[in-house]
Structures are given as C-alpha cells and as structure tokens.
Amino acid sequence: MEEAALSGDIESLYTLIEKDPGILNDLDEERLSIVKTPLHIAASVDVRTTPDEQKLKYLYFASEIMVLKPSFALKLNPQGFSPLHLALQNGHGKLARRLVDMNKEVVRVKGREGDTPLHLASQKGECDLLAYFLSACPDSIEDVNARDETALHVAVRCQQFDALRMLVGWLKGNTRKGADSLEWSILNWRDVAGNTILHLSVINHNIQVYTLARSCRPRMSIS
Template sequence: MANNVSPLEEAALSGDTDRLYALIEEDPDMLNAVDAKPFVNTPLHIAASLKYLYFATEIMMLKPSFALKLNPQGFSPIHLAVKNGHSKLARRLVDMKKELVRVKGREGNTPLHFASQIGECDLLAYFLSACPDSILDVNARDETAVHIAVRNQQFDALGVLIGWLKGNTRKGAASLEKSILNSKDEEGNTILHLSALKGLSRSVLAEGHSRGPGP
C-alpha cells in the first residue's frame, strides 16, 4: 500500500473485518475521528465502491452516521453502491436504514434519482417500497426521479415510477400522482414538456406505465 493510505483504509480496501477490529482495539476513537470530518471517504464509502457486502454491513452497524456522509466528490456510500452497480449492497444499506433512499448528494440527486438515471428498475421498485416518500424528492434542478427517467430516455425506469404512482393505495395517492406528473423542473418543464422536447409521444409515457409494477 502507498504510504498515504491509512491502516483503516487498508482494512477497508481489502474488506478485512478482523483487521478493522484489531485497529479499533488499538484506537477505540478511530472511527469517531473519521466521522468528525465534514467530507470524507469513510470505510463505508470504500466498501460500497468495492462491493464488500459484509465489511459494509459491519461498518454500518458500528457507525451508522457514515451512511449519511458525503465524500469530497459529493457521494454517500449508497450513491456509490448504485453508481457502481452493487445493487445487493445498496439493498442491504436500505434494509438497515430506509431513509438512505432520500440522502441528497452531488447536485441534490438521491439514490432514487441515480437508479432512475441508469435504469436500475429492480432497485427503483425496492427503494419505493422501502421509502415511498422518496418519490417526492427533487434535485438541485427541481427534477423528480420521473423527470430524470424521461430526460435520459429510461423507459423501463419510467414504467416502474409511473406504475408505482398508478398502483399506490396510500392515503392521498391520487393527489400525489397528479403532483408528481405535473411537477415542473427549474426550466418549467413537466414530464410531458420534456417528452415533447425529446420528440417522444404521449404513447411512450403510456407504454412506460404498462411496464411498471405497482408498490
């Protein structure tokens, strides 16, 4: 390892939980020292990037606050898990703390926004089931996850999102659906406006709905 890599980072980079606990025995305040930094790559960030499921679980149990930390690039551990295609690890983090679906990272994007952008349909459905209120979240451009799906022409993801809205049976579901579908981004675009700008027809939105499961 390079000299500028700390022993804690070495343990995270190798997913070595035995080494982690040995380091904690030597310095019980070690994780608190990491947590004191406002923007930092915690061991949980490293584990989430490298798909070390069990190491990530161990760290999450020891220091739940790491899951809310943003690294210097503006990503939380669950953002990194989604970004790197580690869906099982992302699910594990959500199982341990459902509100992680709503963590806002770089440009205000949540994990739900990320999953919509890259078309991770199974994760979208999982996130919405775990944390239904995440559908309300907007990023720095006032975009919902539905805006993101349309903008990136992720029609299967769009289907999941609209299908969830249509199948939602919670109190206020009809009002929520109307609010999300008519929500405007910072440029005043609803998803219908965006569809028109991209040369998509209303039938594409209807087709997307037909693909999407309910909650």
C-alpha cells in the same frame, strides 16, 4: 483503515480499533458532514467483475461498519456521494439493498447536484432497485434534485423508458392515503426550466413517454 475497507477485511478493522478505539469516532464528528469513511471506500470498489465470494466480504464489512457507525451511511464523500450512491455506481446491488434495510433514510440523501439514490437508480435504469427503494421509502418519490427534477424527469431525460414505466406504475398502484393527489403532483411537477415529463416527451418527440404519461388517472397539464 483504507486497506481494510478495500479488501473487506473485518479482522483488520477490529485490529485497528483495538490499537485506536477512537479511530471511527474521529470520522463521526458532527461537523464532518463531508468525509471519506470506510463505508464509502468499501462501496467505491467496482465489483461488476468481482467473484461472489469477494462481493460478500464487502457486504459483510459494510454491514459491520453500519452497526458500529450508522451515521456513516448519511455522509457524503468529498466528491459529493453517499455510500448508497457509490454502491449504485459500482455494481453493489446487494450492498445497496443492505444499506436500505438498515436505514431507509439513505434513499433520501442528496448528493452531488442534489441527486438522491432514487434519481441515480432512475438515471441508470435500475428498475429492481427503484422498486426496492420505493417499497422501503415511499416518500422518496417526492424528492427533487438541484434542477427541481423528480426521478421521473431523470428517467425521461436519460431515455430510461423502463424506469419511467416502473415509476409511473408505482404511482398508479399506490394505495396510500392521498395517492391520487400525489400522483397528480408528481406527474405535473415542473423542473427548474418549467417542464413536466409531458413537456419533455413533446420536446424530445418521444411518443412512448407521451402515451404513458397521458394514460395516468389524473389529467396531466400540457400548458
């Protein structure tokens, strides 16, 4: 199975299933919330220098697995990552979008250190994917990691100003019911050390972050 996943070979996948119809069920037992599945393996291949044709094979293979076993997308591997975390780490932009299209809840899966894929996209400055994730799963903006950091905290900590600007812009442009309250809550959210993004901008002497944060419609707290 690992060989089929590493090559994105759907024919080999079904050959294995024919020989052992329960091969995927064995990985899908309820007690196995942490397990290395074929979906993890396909998403783990670094495709940043891979030809487009091979990238599509991984995309099709992953889509096939998602149809057969949707629950695999919500599981963590032994290293603490979901398939979407791995796709982000390895340049699988199309695969990341496909996973979200098939199940928007994958955006909210908490992996190692409590980071969701939204946190990871913020850390890496993947602005297009941040926008895609938030469009599919707006509630993910409220998720915090083990440090009580929002995706905005992560953007500030990792000096990803474009990602922060995108996230703040999304909050300001949000027209859903309770948007003002949500914007105030997120912008004034304190991490485990008691810092809002405004505090972090002052600590790090980052005038860009400070100016951007202060431009938001709810008045931010500096106390």
